[in-house]
Amino acid sequence: MHMADxxxxxxxxxTMWAGSAAAIGYSSKKxxxxxxxxxxxxxxxxxxxxxxxxMINFTIPGTGSxxxxxxxxxxxxxxxxxxxxxxxxxxxxxxxxxxxxxxxxALGCNIWNLGIYPCFIIYPLIYKPIxxxxxxxxxxxxxxxxSVIIALQLGAFSVVLETLLSGKSELPFNTFVLLMQPIHLAxxxxxxxxxxxxxxxxxxxxxxxxxxxxLNTGTSIKNVxxxxxxxxxxxxGAFSWFASTHPDGLEWSIEKVTGKGELDEATQxxxxxxxxxxxxxxxxxxxxxxPTASEEAPADEAPVWPGIEAGTSLAGIVGGTIVLLFxxxxxxxxxxxxxx
Numbered sequence: 247m248h249m250a251d252x253x254x255x256x257x258x259x260x261t262m263w264a265g266s267a268a269a270i271g272y273s274s275k276k277x278x279x280x281x282x283x284x285x286x287x288x289x290x291x292x293x294x295x296x297x298x299x300x301m302i303n304f305t306i307p308g309t310g311s312x313x314x315x316x317x318x319x320x321x322x323x324x325x326x327x328x329x330x331x332x333x334x335x336x337x338x339x340x341x342x343x344x345x346x347x348x349x350x351x352a353l354g355c356n357i358w359n360l361g362i363y364p365c366f367i368i369y370p371l372i373y374k375p376i377x378x379x380x381x382x383x384x385x386x387x388x389x390x391x392x393s394v395i396i397a398l399q400l401g402a403f404s405v406v407l408e409t410l411l412s413g414k415s416e417l418p419f420n421t422f423v424l425l426m427q428p429i430h431l432a433x434x435x436x437x438x439x440x441x442x443x444x445x446x447x448x449x450x451x452x453x454x455x456x457x458x459x460x461l462n463t464g465t466s467i468k469n470v471x472x473x474x475x476x477x478x479x480x481x482x483g484a485f486s487w488f489a490s491t492h493p494d495g496l497e498w499s500i501e502k503v504t505g506k507g508e509l510d511e512a513t514q515x516x517x518x519x520x521x522x523x524x525x526x527x528x529x530x531x532x533x534x535x536x537p538t539a540s541e542e543a544p545a546d547e548a549p550v551w552p553g554i555e556a557g558t559s560l561a562g563i564v565g566g567t568i569v570l571l572f573x574x575x576x577x578x579x580x581x582x583x584x585x586x
Contacts, residue, residue, distance in 0.1 A: 247316065247401060247430070247496050248341065248356050251349030251517045252509040255412035259516075262408070263354030269362060270335055273328040278580050284467055285329055286577035288455070292321055293333040293573040294566040295474045297340065298482030301533060301562055303490040306432045311498035312490035313433030316401065318364030319394045320441045323373065323386075324448060324455055327365040329577075334361040336573045345565060346528035350520040355408050359401040368397040380456035383446050390445050391438030398434035402426045405496060416504050425499040433495050447473075482562020486533070491549040533561035 251259070296317035303312040317337070321330035335357050341347040348356045376389035406423045448455055452470050492498070497507040512518060530536075534557035 247359065247398075247405065247494065248338075248348030249352040249359070249405060249408070249496070250508060250511075251351040251520065252511045253405075253409050253412065253414060253417075254349075254352050254355060256351065256516050258408055258412045259351040259354060261354075262358050266335070266354040266357040266361070269331060269358075269366075273331045274576075274580055277328040277332065278583060281329075281577070281581055283581075285325065286574060286581065287471055288467060289325055289329050289333050289577050290570040290574040291471050291474045291478070292324055293337055294570040295478040295481070296321060296333070297337050297569045298478045298486070298562050298566050300337070300341075301482060301486040301489060301558075303492070303494060304436060305490040305492055306429065306436075306495075309429060309432070309498070310492055311429055311495055312492040313430070313436065313495050314489075315437040315440060316360045316364070316394075316398060318360050319368065319373065319390065319397055320444060322365045322369040323377075323390065323441075323445055327369050330369075331361045331365040332576055333573055334365070336576060337569055340565060340569050340572060342524065343527045344529060344568065345533055345561060346524055346531040347533070349517075350524050351517050355404075359404045359408075363400040363404075364393070364397040367400070368393045372396060377456075380449065380453065383449055386445055386449060386456070387442040390442040391435070394438035394441050395431065395434035398430050398437065399427060402430035402495070414509065416509055417500065418503070421503055422499060425502050426495070429495040429498060478566045479563060482566045483559045486558050486562045487552045487554045489553065491551050491553075530557060530561040530564070533558055533565070535560075 254262075296315070299317060300314050303314045305312050318330065318334055321333050324330075325333060338348060338353060338356050338360065342350055342353050342356075373389045373393040376392065377386040380386055403423065403426070406417075406419060406426055409417045409422065410419050445456070448470060451473075452467055455467065455470065493501060493507050500509070501507045511521070525531075534555055
């Protein structure tokens, strides 16, 4: 559900940038008040895992569409809302800058849609009341599935509103929303089940993590860190080959409305300037090597599945590493300011 710049007006893009930047500042301030040494490595490892997991699109049967996990609820449940939001902002920033996944103008929208709702609305208002103290596996599973579904519905609806406010008449509100919400309901159900399974594992091996409290000095989370590092490497390095070739829920909805998977890009203003910057920073666009003119496939040629490519593996491993380091840098930076 990464939005492209073509879906937004500069005014809406700038407004969402401002809102997301304010939320990043607020999260940093709150995290500084309640940050322990174990949360920082957990932030980095979980962010790297979610980055890798987002590379895998799964097919939605009978639709010709696909989806991938957002990961916001998973991060919020394991890290708490403030660390989770910063981790999600890190993931989306790295994706936009180095892999051209989501536009730079749209980055504020993507952070808002995939981070604000799960971390600051669904986690405290729906997940926590249902999950309780995090000791009952059945309750946390139900809470996780329901929370993911609602968070993704809110994010999908926000995409529709943002295009409406941007004046994108090619995407009429009623038609667009009637396509976006059902397809993301299906995607949310799959992500909810995956999230519930991961949370159940964490609850079994280290239930203290789900308490949303600073971890005790004597509490070891080494087994959890190692498990998610291994999962991130395998997911980004190999499982990413098996990502669905169908368009994701957003692209599918746009195609159903307009007959094509994306809108025409602006030729003047800030959007093309930002695209030029992105083309320079994205060294592995679309999670693969940049194709030469002779390697570019015809537009009507069906993509190969599975996509066993060294570029995809490199993108998964290098991208996960960048996200890990970037998130650790944020965490240690916050701790440094905390000591002053």
